[in-house]
Amino acid sequence: MAFKYKPIVCSFVVSALFAFSPSLFATAVVTDKNINADNTATMWPGSQYNAAIPTFKSVLGYDVGERITSHSDMLRYFDALQQAEPQRIKVVEYGRTWEGRKLIYAAIGNAKHIADLDGFAKNMQQLSDPRKTNKNTAKELIGQLPSSVWLEYSVHGNEISSTDAAMMMAYHLLAAPNEATNQKILNNTIVFIDPLQNPDGRSRFISRYYATVGLQHSGDRLSAEHNEPWPNGRSNHYLFDMNRDWLAITQPETAGRIKAMNHYRPLVVIDLHEMGGDQSYYFSPSAQPFNPHMTKTQINNMNTIGKNNGKHFDRFGFDFFTREVFDAFYPGYGDSWPTFYGASASTYEVSSSRGELFKKHSGENLTYLNTVQRHFVASVSTAEAVADNHEQLLNDYYQYQVTAIEAGKNNKNGRVFIIPNERNKAGSHRLATLMAQHDVDVFKATEAFSSCGKQYQAGAYFIDTAQPKGRFVTTTFSKQVDMDSQFIKEQERRRSRKLHDEIYDITGWSLPLMFDVDVEQCAKPVTVASEVVNSDDKLLGNVSNIDATVGFIVPWGDMAAGRFLTAALLQNIVIKSADKAFVLDDKQQFAAGSLIIEKRSNDADLAAKIAKIAEQTGAQVVGVNTSWVTEGPSFGSDNTVNMIAPNIAMAWDEPTSSLSAGNSRFVIERQFNYPVTAIRTAMLKSADLANYQVLILPSGDYKAVLGERGAANIKQWVERGGVLITLGDATKFAAEPEVGLLDVKRERAFKDKATTDTQAAKHADDEAMVDGQLITSKDSLIKASENLQESPDFVAGVLANIEVDQEHWLTAGVHKNLVAIAYGNDIYTPIKLASGKNVAWFAGADNVLASGYLWQENKQQLAYKPYLIHQPMVKGMVIGFTQEPTARAYLDGLNVMLLNTIFRASAHASPLR
Incomplete structure (x- = not known):
């Protein structure tokens, strides 16, 4: 597929420059009067588009599917849509990437729904908590509220087509409001579009991709166009696969997205991806195994949406498949995390052109336009299914919250998770505030209490799973979440036949285990004076005896102490660290690794620096008036090393x-x-x-x-x-x-010795012939075929x-x-x-x-x-x-x-x- 050297505003030379330069191309001034919107007309045949709504060409100078749209051009296009139709689209910035790029979502619906987005969010929050909203009030809300769908695109920056599909989806809804499918959608549903989840990765991909293009695009998978340099565009600035960041929320893109979704609680969430170019299109239902804390209703709702997708894909003549891969077990994906606030969610995957043209093994030329259209059709089809089932989805959502609370009350392993907060204060604080960021109700006891026969100090955190987010707590805090027994049985059978297993990703993810935080469970609710934990609560540092005469000690063993160390080293504070535990003056015990900061080795303003670093890092610091050690290494011992600030x-x-x-x-x-x-x-x-x-x-x-x-x-x-x-x-x-x-x-791999000796005797690779053997069963055949070097x-x-x-x-x-x-x-x-x-x-x-x-x-x-x-x-x-x-x-x-x-x-x- 060659570049399209069509005259735009003046000469062939100018248009050629635009074709090779996205930045120049973006500045072209183009009107609809001299352009035929050919691609747009074929995306959803029969649509009549309002000329007042800006097209790709009128804003960007190219038609949908002709180029890979940059992040800046995507922003320009959504801004143009909002300027043209502010009553029916609202564009909201929800964050910035590490590289400073803007993250947005667009809410699209009829004028009434868009005018009252805040009211919609407030009502969804009411519907989300049966502890405050009884079934009669919930019924009234369900009768009034529109349904909602959240379509998230391009979390992997080199999975490029979905962003242009998102732009086409927004245009289609706004420019063809009278098209039959759109009428249903706009009357019954708010469509949230997150058009580009990973701007940094996409920008990396686009700059490198167009730098490799010559006179015409190459579909050859060997070409530079289809082989990205390191690091590829999949990941963000810190090279994270952000589709796996939904549990720990380490990246700003994920944090902003989760905050927005917790605000609106969309009923259906679809994460649109790309897969290998020789495949077709994948949508729900998902493959086995499902997370056992998902509900049958959620799975059935995705089956309903999948059937509607299949109907439209059949109409367009698009191949597709379901159920064979992409399971719903791990709760930390963009398509699984929403299920634990009550949404129905799924991944969609389209075969990728990884550029403007890709030649499949079948000989077919897969164009960028083709991939964009299939994601667009799936987006419209999904929104239609949500609109068709809007009241049912709202009712199912409310019932999810009701049953989540009941499941917590009946949790046979223990209703309440308690975090003692004694051994690893920084880790406990991180876990508690992380769960609050997930919109979980977390509390911190303000006095000592007893629970299930155990005593806990003030400052302990606790989470009652009898809450709407209780299933999320259970699946992320439990030590073990089991896969379906029949699925496991099948994987063991496959393995016995030397076939690859079908386990897609990690099978264990208990947050307390990964954070090295002590957690205990109790079957009874905790009753104690407490305060609500917020996601932005600060870990409080402390310096005891700030006027100490000898120096300061920072007990070692958590991240607060670690951050104290790095901050102090970067400020050129002289620090020692003990290789072994020690006791000071028969009174105070300190763990191995504890940091020793002596006044004699540092500047006169040491105390002020220590206090500020403790406040910033949450570290606990002990001022000491003596260096007399009665057990363990002394401050001047060879077992107390001088810390350096390493490069x-x-x-x-x-x-x-x-x-x-x-x-x-x-x-x-x-x-x-x-x-x-x-x-x-x-x-x-x-x-x-x-x-x-x-x-x-x-x-x-x-x-x-x-x-x-x-x-x-x-x-x-x-x-x-x-x-x-x-x-x-x-x-x-x-x-x-x-x-x-x-x-x-x-x-x-370890092999049984008898088996190893027998196989070695019969399968010497350097012999032309070996002694004959009898194989009496299929199991014997498998053993005889085994590779001893595996x-x-x-x-x-x-x-x-x-x-x-x-x-x-x-x-x-x-x-x-x-x-x-x-x-x-x-x-x-x-x-x-x-x-x-x-x-x-x-x-x-x-x-x-x-x-x-x-x-x-x-x-x-x-x-x-x-x-x-x-x-x-x-x-x-x-x-x-x-x-x-x-x-x-x-x-x-x-x-x-x-x-x-x-x-x-x-x-x-x-x-x-």
Whole structure:
């Protein structure tokens, strides 16, 4: 498909410039008088469009589906629609991206509904809480309220077609109000359109895509147009897959979106994506398994909408499929999170042209216009189904709230979750305020209380699941959410046949486990004086004895102390850290890792600085008048190290996993508040790293890019005093024999010895012929076909229990038991004591699984294998995580361990300073 060099305002030369330059193209002044809106007319045949409503061409200079619309042009177009028809569309900014781009949604409906959007939101809030709105009042509201649908587009920035479909959807509703389908929609429904969830990623994609285009577009999948450089446009600025950020809400895009949806509570939510270009179109019903805390009514409503989509796709002659992939089990997607406030929701996926043209394996040329149209048709069809069933959907929504409260009251595992808030104050505060951000009712006790025979101090948080968001609390706080037994049985059968399992994503996600927060349950409601927890509540820091004569101690062990450390280091405050626990003057006990700040080593305004940092970080600080230690290391001991402000480098670019790199950089920069320098991976082959004390290799296969030369350069830097930290797959690189950075090896799948010996005798690869054998059953055939060199079975992602060495300086202040994600099939041998130390390891086979579903063979082989490895190397060291501690930035419970590997490790290295 060639560029369309049609005259626009003057000459061929100008139009060619516009074709190659989105910024120039965006400034073209075009009117409808000299343009035929060919593409627009074919999108929904038979529609009569009002010429007063601005088209793509009149605003942007090109027709729908002719170009990939930029974020700025999308904003211009919605602004033009609002200026033309302010009574029927309202555009609202709901946030800004990390790069400062505006995030908007548009509400479209009839003039009455748009004029009273605030009233609509207020009434939906009433309908959302049967504790305040009885069934008679609810019935009145249901008779008055319109239904609502929230259509969210392009959460993955390189899934491009849905944003243009969103723009076409808005135009179609406004410009053809008398079209039969639109009449139903506008009379009965408010349509919310979030046209571009990931502006930063889309902008990255578009700039690179059009930079590769030559005289004409290439549909060849080998062309540069269809092969994005690192990092691709899927993720946002911090390289997050934002479709998986709905639990932890770490990104501003997600936070703004959740706030808006909690405000309006749309009844149906659709998340529109793209998939492989050789596929067709996917919509609901979803694949198995469903989250057991979803209701049959919600699933049935999506089936109804799916049938309506199928009707229209048949009319247009579009292929589609349902149920075969994209399950509804994990509650942290854009299409699953809304179900836990009562919406019916689903993902839609269209085959992607990943540009303006793509040649499918069938030989068909898939155009951008084709992908835009299918998403547009699905959008109209969904809105129509919502309008057709508006009263039923409103009634089902209210009943969801009623049954959610009842389910909480009858929760056999315990109605109330209680967070004691004693061991990990920062983590408990983070979890409590996060749940408030999800619009969960969370309370903080203002006095001590008793519940189910246990005593709790003032400051404990509690959440009663007998509330409208109770199912969300249950599914995110429970240690285990089980997949359907028949689904599991089928996966075990497939595995026995050496077929791939159908588990789509992680199977364990308990937030208290991931945050390392103690949570207990009680079957009875808590009655105690309390205050409501809000999402913006600040963690309060405290400095006792601000006039201390000797100095200050910050107890180590949570993120508040970690943020205190980074803030103090960046302000050049001199700090020590104790490798072991100690007792001061027979009175005060402090955990290993605790920070010691002596007045004699710092400026005269130290107390004021300490007070301000404590206030900013929420840290607890103790002023001390003596340095007399009666147990453990003294302030001047060799076991009390001087902390430094390390310069941190991170590998950036191929072959680094962009998700691992982005997640890790985000955790360090935005949760630890400490800067990271990103260095192109290839430069590590020969770069002089003397300016850096810490180098982090995020997950990735570095062998081809770094090779022996790069490994040697890094090794020399480590030996001179550098701290190398490897995450996930990067540990695989460090363990390669020719690399020699870690003295461990990956394991093959464990095989029963008798089976191994028999198979080895009968399947010697270097023999032309082997002895004959009898195969007497299908099971024997499978065993005879088995590959003796295979890796352990792949794990989609579970939460695994970790045990921590409490006597190593690298784990100072780290809880003895933690939870991490186990993903993939890499299992490592323990490091020998002659080389280093296994600092943390997976628990025994009977206890290794914390949450999720793990194959029995993996349980057995993973048991007691290393999670965190420390290997000294002359003046420096290598620290290897065998899994990723920063995955999705929601493993908050591992953050103190990660802080130690950066800051305590660099303090323990001994370079020439």
